[in-house]
Amino acid sequence: MSDVLGLLRAELGERVDTDPGSLDEARADKSGHRSPERGIAVVHAASVADVQATMRIAHRTGTPVVVRGAGTGLAGGANTGRGEIALSLRSMDRIVEVRADDLLAVVEPGILNAALNERLAAHGLWWAPDPASRDISTVGGNIATGAGGLLCAKYGVVRDAVLGLDVVLADGRLISVGHRSVKGVTGYDLTALMIGSEGTLGVVVGATLKLRRLVPGTTRTLTATFPDVRAAAVASAAVTASGAQPAIMELMDAESLAASHALLGLPSPLTGAAQLTVQTDGIAAADEQAAIAAVLTAAGGAVRLATDDAEAAQLWQVRRSMHPAMERLGTTLIEDVSVPRSALPAMFDEIARIETEFGVTIPTVCHAGDGNLHPNFVFEGAVVPGHIWDAADALFRAALALGGTLTGEHGIGVLKSRWLADELGADQDALQRGIKAVFDPTGILNPGKVFASQP
């Protein structure tokens, strides 16, 4: 270990940080999970050459490397522990190129999603992936997790918005995958393979992003309140089935709605009431809003149309207050299951069953436009209690049985690795481990993440 540190310092000087505070920060992300012990060092890479130097040393010494962006992950995927180097790309935050004519940008991985979009707006452009963490999460982290967000059903996820990547391999070599053209099918799609690989295949040091032009027109917002969450879920599925296209459609169940109201000092909602908040955009925003309002009213919802941007902002504030409201209640484990949209009512039935069976409440928000639910388990202290994991286990199995997946956008990290093979099956699990071995034959890239242990 001292040898590794010496080698790092000799090549990277002050970029090698062994401050206890920095090491502790690198142990955690926003999931609440922490590595039990500190890592060796945090390397603050400022260039591709820094990343290559770090990986060469790690390769030579057999030292594990955990790549980090802003540390906003929710699955413990970037948490750094004993004997590991935290390789931070947060300082590599330049926009290298913006091409409005080709609708692409080349960026370094450490730029924050929102900061990028602020800069792109000046060109009349945007990068569509919009995880809820967009103000504080990096583009590289978004790519590493295959992030989604609120606008996905209409505008796609990260996988749909990356043309190519520059990747430093486990031994320090640099490759470029993908292309700058709209189309390209030369060889296997390693760009897609890297997206969502959570630091286990290589280090993304540059990205060629596929951009969109800013959507013309103004947005419209409405809420629809229902007597219970099942009715709200049925109504959201009806909106999807109707052919109307919300830009955003969020669902809050009774517990999350009540908690947000309490945090904001708003009057308590009716007991059991659940709510949809819907945004439409583009030149047909008003027509789409009217169509969606009609579907929701027919489904038994009490619909309120925001009359101006200020009122719309108030309505969205309730949804945005969900996480702060949960944090007031205790430690939260945020889950991330996703199901086909027609299965949303059934999934909420399953959540109700699990609440009863395990004696827990599971406040849940849901990107109802795409079928991605975030059930929250709230508990005391820093360690997830056994009965909460049992309830989460039941939740994952229910989502899989409904044709869904155990993670829609947060990734596997350490927190879901024990369920990975349940979803993939043994044969696919073995293929995925085989791919990992092709890229990382000595196992130094984020070991223990995604693939927890040998099967």
Place this chain on the structure above:
Amino acid sequence: MSDVLGLLRAELGERVDTDPGSLDEARADKSGHRSPERGIAVVHAASVADVQATMRIAHRTGTPVVVRGAGTGLAGGANTGRGEIALSLRSMDRIVEVRADDLLAVVEPGILNAALNERLAAHGLWWAPDPASRDISTVGGNIATGAGGLLCAKYGVVRDAVLGLDVVLADGRLISVGHRSVKGVTGYDLTALMIGSEGTLGVVVGATLKLRRLVPGTTRTLTATFPDVRAAAVASAAVTASGAQPAIMELMDAESLAASHALLGLPSPLTGAAQLTVQTDGIAAADEQAAIAAVLTAAGGAVRLATDDAEAAQLWQVRRSMHPAMERLGTTLIEDVSVPRSALPAMFDEIARIETEFGVTIPTVCHAGDGNLHPNFVFEGAVVPGHIWDAADALFRAALALGGTLTGEHGIGVLKSRWLADELGADQDALQRGIKAVFDPTGILNPGKVFASQP
């Protein structure tokens, strides 16, 4: 070989076809390339079990297998030769499920793209990938090549339109990759890895497709004629840069325009004249058309707006007649380079340079909306002459130098395998071969395709 045949016949009976005509058909695709010799047999699989039985026998006996759909490929990727089994999935053409509420369909691979879309239209739905071969090419073939088409810039390519796949592995095991939900990031994205893998990683026996609702409104069509192809290319780039969104924007150079006019018995275009044909769709089709017409007029084009569907069909007929027109001139080698859209004028300059340098004419059509060019080399006889390959080599290098790729949508097959490593570089080439070995350790899946020989 007789042993393999015996094993196949014992398990698959009449599905095993050794008719010389069938074996000859399996030697070729639409590229003009033919395998020098016949294969062992064509297996007409009717079920997943048939595919698994074939692969188990192939695995046990070390027999190479070439998966085929309708044989409309343009890179020789499904051509079957000496000692190989052609595994035809053309008879597996059922639609298993259509879910309008979840915007997905589950299909077998042998269904034709257009036949699927005819059936989906009854549900108000469509699958967006629209290769020019859509009437005669299978969905499985579209997936195997990662097909694009004309509508890609607005509606995406195959990669954007597949949620999950059922895949029979080299030894006959069946796995399912991907999911039915909109979002899902569990493990590596093997769905994307399979798309465009040209039968080298596994046999796609089922696909969960991401659908769109039919676009409302009627389409609008215009043509714009320019004095030369460079002016047309500059104009198409100006349309992209303007922010207007054509559904289709096709460019024909002087040679292809003249040949199509001759075939259709239309008056000859002015010498050197090139043409753009543009379709807009959706509720803003008329506005988009007007905006695009203004850009093209400003760029020096003579614009003609179709006043009704019949006139629009006439205008499109000229573009559609390109391939039949080429076939009258001789044997054609259709290339498939793709470049960033802003580089289209430069790419046409390169084509002109190559025409002069190699003493050939290269009639070219181009999906100008996405930057994908199809330069045609026309020659006598069945074998591509050496100087044509030299010119094609120069063409590929020019596309790569402009930030492009050597294949936008046709794939590598046998015809472009010698250039694969030029685009990928040695390090990425080795990683891709490593992935191939994980899926196909004994090398029986489409050997000699994509990766021509050991590096």
